Amino acid sequence: MNPRLTVKDLSVEFDTDEGIVLAVDRMSFDVEAGEVLALVGESGCGKSVTAMSVLGLLPPIASAKGSITLDGTELRSLSKRKMQKIRGSDISMIFQEPMTSLNPSFTIGFQIIEVLRRHKDLSRHDAKKQAIELLDLVQIPVPAKRVDEYPHQLSGGMRQRVMIAMAVACNPRVLIADEPTTALDVTTQAQILEILRDLRERVGTSIVLITHDLGVVADIADRVEVMYAGHKVESAPVDQLFAHPQHPYTIGLMGAVPRPDLFVEGASRRLQEIPGRVPVLHGKPQECVFAPRCARATAECWTSMPPLEQVRPLHYAACYHPGAQNMQSNTLDDEVFT
Amino acid sequence: MKWFIMRKVGTSLLTLLIATMVVFIGVQALPGDTAEVMTAEVTDPAVIQAIRAKYGLDQPVPVQYVKWMENAIQGDLGQSAQTKLSVSSVLADRIPVTLELAGLALLIAVLIGIPLGIMAAVRQGTWWDYASTTGSLLGLSVPHFWLGLLFILAFSVGLGWLPASGYVPFFESPLQNLARMIMPAVVLGTGLAAVVMRQMRSSMLESLSADYIRTARAKGLSERAVIGIHALRNSLTTVLTVVGLQLGALISGVVITEQIFVIPGLGKMTLDAVFSRDYIGLQGVVLVTAAAYILVNFLVDVAYVLLNPRLRLGGGA
Amino acid sequence: MTSANVALNVRAHRRRRVRRRFLRRPTAVVGLTGVLFVVAIGLLAPLISPYDPAANDYSNLLASAFSPGHLFGTDELGRDILSRLMAGTSTSLLAGLLATLFALAVAVPIGLISGYYRGLLDTTIMRATDVMLAFPFLVLAVGLAAIIGPSLGNAILALSLATIPGFLRITRGEVLGLRGQEYVQAAIVNGALDRVILFRHILPNLVSVLVVQASVTIPALIIGEATLSFLGLGVQPPAASWGTMLSSAQNYIWQAPTLALYPGIAIAITTLSFNLLGDGLRDVLDPRSKK
Numbered sequence: 001m002n003p004r005l006t007v008k009d010l011s012v013e014f015d016t017d018e019g020i021v022l023a024v025d026r027m028s029f030d031v032e033a034g035e036v037l038a039l040v041g042e043s044g045c046g047k048s049v050t051a052m053s054v055l056g057l058l059p060p061i062a063s064a065k066g067s068i069t070l071d072g073t074e075l076r077s078l079s080k081r082k083m084q085k086i087r088g089s090d091i092s093m094i095f096q097e098p099m100t101s102l103n104p105s106f107t108i109g110f111q112i113i114e115v116l117r118r119h120k121d122l123s124r125h126d127a128k129k130q131a132i133e134l135l136d137l138v139q140i141p142v143p144a145k146r147v148d149e150y151p152h153q154l155s156g157g158m159r160q161r162v163m164i165a166m167a168v169a170c171n172p173r174v175l176i177a178d179e180p181t182t183a184l185d186v187t188t189q190a191q192i193l194e195i196l197r198d199l200r201e202r203v204g205t206s207i208v209l210i211t212h213d214l215g216v217v218a219d220i221a222d223r224v225e226v227m228y229a230g231h232k233v234e235s236a237p238v239d240q241l242f243a244h245p246q247h248p249y250t251i252g253l254m255g256a257v258p259r260p261d262l263f264v265e266g267a268s269r270r271l272q273e274i275p276g277r278v279p280v281l282h283g284k285p286q287e288c289v290f291a292p293r294c295a296r297a298t299a300e301c302w303t304s305m306p307p308l309e310q311v312r313p314l315h316y317a318a319c320y321h322p323g324a325q326n327m328q329s330n331t332l333d334d335e336v337f338t
Numbered sequence: 339m340k341w342f343i344m345r346k347v348g349t350s351l352l353t354l355l356i357a358t359m360v361v362f363i364g365v366q367a368l369p370g371d372t373a374e375v376m377t378a379e380v381t382d383p384a385v386i387q388a389i390r391a392k393y394g395l396d397q398p399v400p401v402q403y404v405k406w407m408e409n410a411i412q413g414d415l416g417q418s419a420q421t422k423l424s425v426s427s428v429l430a431d432r433i434p435v436t437l438e439l440a441g442l443a444l445l446i447a448v449l450i451g452i453p454l455g456i457m458a459a460v461r462q463g464t465w466w467d468y469a470s471t472t473g474s475l476l477g478l479s480v481p482h483f484w485l486g487l488l489f490i491l492a493f494s495v496g497l498g499w500l501p502a503s504g505y506v507p508f509f510e511s512p513l514q515n516l517a518r519m520i521m522p523a524v525v526l527g528t529g530l531a532a533v534v535m536r537q538m539r540s541s542m543l544e545s546l547s548a549d550y551i552r553t554a555r556a557k558g559l560s561e562r563a564v565i566g567i568h569a570l571r572n573s574l575t576t577v578l579t580v581v582g583l584q585l586g587a588l589i590s591g592v593v594i595t596e597q598i599f600v601i602p603g604l605g606k607m608t609l610d611a612v613f614s615r616d617y618i619g620l621q622g623v624v625l626v627t628a629a630a631y632i633l634v635n636f637l638v639d640v641a642y643v644l645l646n647p648r649l650r651l652g653g654g655a
Numbered sequence: 656m657t658s659a660n661v662a663l664n665v666r667a668h669r670r671r672r673v674r675r676r677f678l679r680r681p682t683a684v685v686g687l688t689g690v691l692f693v694v695a696i697g698l699l700a701p702l703i704s705p706y707d708p709a710a711n712d713y714s715n716l717l718a719s720a721f722s723p724g725h726l727f728g729t730d731e732l733g734r735d736i737l738s739r740l741m742a743g744t745s746t747s748l749l750a751g752l753l754a755t756l757f758a759l760a761v762a763v764p765i766g767l768i769s770g771y772y773r774g775l776l777d778t779t780i781m782r783a784t785d786v787m788l789a790f791p792f793l794v795l796a797v798g799l800a801a802i803i804g805p806s807l808g809n810a811i812l813a814l815s816l817a818t819i820p821g822f823l824r825i826t827r828g829e830v831l832g833l834r835g836q837e838y839v840q841a842a843i844v845n846g847a848l849d850r851v852i853l854f855r856h857i858l859p860n861l862v863s864v865l866v867v868q869a870s871v872t873i874p875a876l877i878i879g880e881a882t883l884s885f886l887g888l889g890v891q892p893p894a895a896s897w898g899t900m901l902s903s904a905q906n907y908i909w910q911a912p913t914l915a916l917y918p919g920i921a922i923a924i925t926t927l928s929f930n931l932l933g934d935g936l937r938d939v940l941d942p943r944s945k946k
Contacts, residue, residue: 102550150651349785479927487915594886
């Protein structure tokens with residue numbers, strides 16, 4: 001089946017004061033209709049840059065290469081105006097900080113109506129009606145009253161829901177959610193994820209979910225792409241990823257998640273930290289980007305960046321020593337990290 | 339919010355009251371005895387004493403103050419010793435003149451400063467930006483009166499296009515009025531334009547880097563809407579406050595500008611009163627000036643609250 | 656390393672960094688150069704002045720620029736303009752600096768106490784400041800100069816009195832903000848003496864804001880002195896001030912139009928330099944400012 005959104009060999013460079021920074025290197029992924037794809041990685045791994053590239057919202061110091069197609073249309077070759085028409089209606093995005101992502105000087109109704117009237121031919125009256133319906137859709141109580149309120153009068157969770165309402169107002173085919181729940185408390189997080197799940201089921205929206213929170217991934221994602229230092233290092237369906245992580249980085253991420261269910265009587269379960277920091281790349285890497293932090297690294301790993309290869313059905317990893325580790329058992333191999 | 343306005347009115351009135359006392363006492367401290375000035379030709383002490391009694395100048399200062407305030411509230415600010423004219427009537431003649439001058443200057447400042455500031459912010463780092471910033475800095479660095487002299491040099495002495503001084507009431511001859519007002523208004527407006535431009539640029543830069551701008555772009559809004567609606571709205575409140583604060587400087591500038599261009603407004607009246615030792619006139623004009631300034635500050639504060647929904651409605655997370 | 660040594664090192668490092676960032680900005684460097692140039696002239700004026708600024712020469716009135724012996728010509732009493740410009744430099748710089756320093760000396764302690772201790776004292780001081788601010792700068796200065804009589808010294812006094820409320824507000828505002836910072840709260844809770852808190856925690860942060868503010872106040876006061884002298888309320892003849900030179904220039908504007916140019920250009924160069932310097936300092940010292 002033809003995927004709805006295809007990103008192929010996307011590379012993004014930033015021209016900074018300290019030289020050229022390679023933020024994303026030949027990133028490729030597909031998103032099917034109605035699928036939730038998670039982009040996972042630490043801060044600075046390039047996932048947000050990837051998302052902004054899809055929308056064409058990179059700052060002037062960035063230059064991008066590669067292809068991004070939405071249902072066959074090549075987005076990167078569109079004029080500015082055409083891209084503006086696509087943003088908010090065919091592809092939309094919600095961001096991490098609901099506190100500051102809404103304009104404090106306008107009512108939330110105004111800001112929703114704005115996107116409605118930009119892309120659809122609606123009277124102000126009809127737009128307002130639709131705005132109220134949208135607020136109801138994202139489970140904001142008493143929407144008819146709330147629509148005339150200002151962002152500062154809403155809680156963080158409600159503001160994020162308003163953002164979602166704005167993003168789905170024109171029934172986008174793809175919704176990109178950049179860390180939508182990171183700034184919220186756990187209960188609200190669950191509600192937001194519920195709304196996203198509902199969208200996918202009712203309308204068939206494809207969702208690209210960017211997060212560093214594996215719990216969220218486990219909750220809602222269908223497939224996962226793990227990114228590190230601008231490269232994709234692993235790609236798998238979600239249950240496969242959690243059951244049989246292949247790349248040392250993924251394994252490390254899992255080890256760093258507190259897992260009360262894996263507590264073994266008598267044995268203290270320490271959180272495994274991955275020593276070191278995410279590197280800033282100034283050019284194409286001459287070795288595996290994870291090698292400096294990887295306990296499995298051998299001479300081969302230092303000669304070139306491993307290509308992405310299939311290691312299991314539907315499961316790809318970019319590693320010369322992909323390691324199976326059975327995460328279901330209660331025993332843990334400490335051999336991976338010294 | 340009503341509570342806020344009430345409190346503001348209260349403090350403003352209190353400030354005004356104390357200001358009147360300061361004015362009165364200040365004038366009392368000026369050298370020269372009003373009674374003696376009034377009776378310049380007469381040297382007989384008895385007559386001088388009689389004059390003093392007649393005008394209540396022999397009463398203790400607080401009593402004189404109260405009397406003055408009582409009259410002032412009713413609109414009577416006394417009679418100038420030199421000109422024998424009622425201070426209030428002179429003020430009534432002069433206020434519209436200064437208002438016109440200040441109004442024109444403000445208009446020029448806003449019409450130049452705001453667009454330039456927006457452009458400089460939107461095109462930050464380009465030569466547009468550097469040119470406007472340097473220009474505004476120049477505008478701030480140049481003294482009003484020198485700018486006025488330069489204008490007179492260029493347009494009156496040099497080109498002979500505009501008259502160097504004088505005033506013609508607007509309703510008598512709009513063209514003549516503007517011909518005489520344009521130079522002083524531009525001189526006054528330049529300094530203010532520089533401040534407005536810098537503040538506008540700074541506010542716009544801050545707004546444009548905000549997250550909600552990213553959201554607006556992600557919604558597919560045109561760049562014009564992003565800048566003109568979202569960024570601008572949040573910048574305007576800051577600019578308004580700054581402009582309001584600058585009005586004090588505007589009044590200072592009025593004093594000098596009216597002096598150079600010989601325009602019969604409040605500024606010139608202040609200086610004339612100081613130099614001719616017309617203390618009653620001085621009292622009146624300084625009072626009016628201070629009251630106007632306090633009023634403007636009050637309005638700016640209120641406007642700021644009205645424009646900012648967070649302050650207007652209060653509450654919320 | 657003792658904690659005192661660490662603190663010294665940190666401070667030295669910070670100063671180096673500030674200096675480096677400053678030197679990287681061309682406008683700031685231009686400003687600094689301009690200021691140094693003007694200050695040099697002001698200090699050296701008596702030494703390098705070609706003529707005595709008060710020497711009348713009735714045989715050579717209103718000479719134009721580049722006339723023999725007079726680079727900028729002479730004024731209505733035959734005095735050499737260049738010499739008077741130089742003398743005026745000292746006057747203006749003196750006025751601007753002294754007035755600013757005096758205003759700071761008065762406003763900062765009061766602002767510190769007012770902002771730190773709050774209470775009735777603070778409210779009273781703020782009301783008083785509001786009242787003083789109700790009088791526009793020039794009106795206040797003119798009024799004061801009228802009361803105490805026209806002279807350079809009195810003009811400086813009047814200017815500094817008119818500037819005090821502004822500095823007071825800024826100081827108090829900064830103190831209020833800093834007082835709320837957590838490290839200050841921590842110090843208070845730990846029982847540190849008031850004056851220790853004020854001097855060690857609050858004052859250093861205050862310094863950078865005040866330095867920036869002073870560098871834009873000095874040019875404003877230089878213009879203020881020129882204005883007062885122009886109006887006859889400041890420097891009295893035959894002493895030279897850019898303001899008085901411009902005042903006579905206005906009287907002779909039809910006969911000798913160029914007379915009005917030179918003092919104004921001198922003022923513009925001086926104030927522009929200070930303003931550029933101030934802008935540069937602000938960019939470098941105040942991390943919250945936006946360029």
